[in-house]
Amino acid sequence: MSNQQEGLVRYKGSDRLNHWLIAVLFVLATLGGLAMFHPSMFFLTGLFGGGSWTRILHPFIGSAMFVLFVLIFFKFWHHNVLNANDRKWLSQIGDVLNKNHDRLPEVGRYNGGQKAAFWVMVLTMILLVVSGLAFWRPYFSHYFSVDVTRVAALVHAVSAWVLILTIIAHVYAALWVKGTIGAMWTGVVSRAWARKHHPGWFKEVTGGK
Ligand code: HEM
Numbered sequence: 001m002s003n004q005q006e007g008l009v010r011y012k013g014s015d016r017l018n019h020w021l022i023a024v025l026f027v028l029a030t031l032g033g034l035a036m037f038h039p040s041m042f043f044l045t046g047l048f049g050g051g052s053w054t055r056i057l058h059p060f061i062g063s064a065m066f067v068l069f070v071l072i073f074f075k076f077w078h079h080n081v082l083n084a085n086d087r088k089w090l091s092q093i094g095d096v097l098n099k100n101h102d103r104l105p106e107v108g109r110y111n112g113g114q115k116a117a118f119w120v121m122v123l124t125m126i127l128l129v130v131s132g133l134a135f136w137r138p139y140f141s142h143y144f145s146v147d148v149t150r151v152a153a154l155v156h157a158v159s160a161w162v163l164i165l166t167i168i169a170h171v172y173a174a175l176w177v178k179g180t181i182g183a184m185w186t187g188v189v190s191r192a193w194a195r196k197h198h199p200g201w202f203k204e205v206t207g208g209k
Contacts, residue, residue: 007188008205015075016187018068025065026167032058033160059136066129073122079109080119085200086112101196108200113173121165127159 011019032054035044050055085105089096089112094102096113110118133140134152141149174180179193194202202208 006191008191008194008202009187010183010189010194013187015072016184018071019184022065022068022072025061025068029058029062029065029163030160032061037157037160049162062128062132069121069125076118077122080115081156082112082115083108086115086182089113090116094105098168103164106200107198108204109198111198117170120162124163127155128163131156131159 031044032048035048035054036040036042036058042051045051045054048057083154088105089107092104093113096111121189131152134144135141135149135156144152147204174184177197179189183189183193191202191206194205
């Protein structure tokens with residue numbers, strides 16, 4: 001896991017590529033979705049070549065994002081199982097925001113907030129794809145009653161908003177904790193970053209040295 005003396009490898013190239021593809025698809029799916037959500041955002045359809053193209057492309061973009069997310073899910077779910085330390089970390093969110101690191105329980109590869117966000121992403125992605133399929137005309141919607149497609153549209157909108165807010169928090173946290181963007185960009189983090197923010201993971205990969 002150690003890279004040249006100073007850095008620690010956190011992400012492989014394939015995982016980083018997958019993550020950034022998901023991020024790009026997420027932004028596109030969000031812009032297209034918002035364009036269709038409310039007339040005030042209809043102007044966003046210009047980015048996709050008009051209203052019809054936005055409507056045609058959106059489900060394909062969303063499906064591609066889901067498929068790539070399934071790959072991340074199978075590689076990362078076991079790093080995101082919440083333990084007693086994570087629950088304590090979440091209950092001490094005041095100390096987290098005030099950067100009282102010494103009062104917090106030991107954080108492993110991910111902290112309680114990252115793990116909770118991961119499971120919200122999983123749940124909302126599943127709800128989005130299942131509800132989206134139910135009203136995807138002309139391919140799947142005819143298998144469902146009008147009532148089901150109406151409920152599906154509501155579930156789709158609510159899950160999309162929850163995912164958007166979660167990703168805003170995800171990006172904010174990545175920018176707020178200095179050195180974190182670099183983890184996903186270069187795949188390597190400094191020993192100081194790991195020792196400070198993820199001491200449990202630091203011990204795991206270095207044996208504490
Ligand atoms: C749009 C801009 C985004 C930025 C700037 C960003 C940034 C990052 C960074 C810096 C990390 C590394 C965190 C660490 O190692 O501690 C990370 C991890 C991760 N990101 Fe993103 N991300 C973005 C979008 C997304 C989206 C759209 C998704 C999925 C819907 C996503 C899912 C994940 C997952 C699953 C991880 C691994 C963390 C875990 O397993 O708990 N990210 N992201």
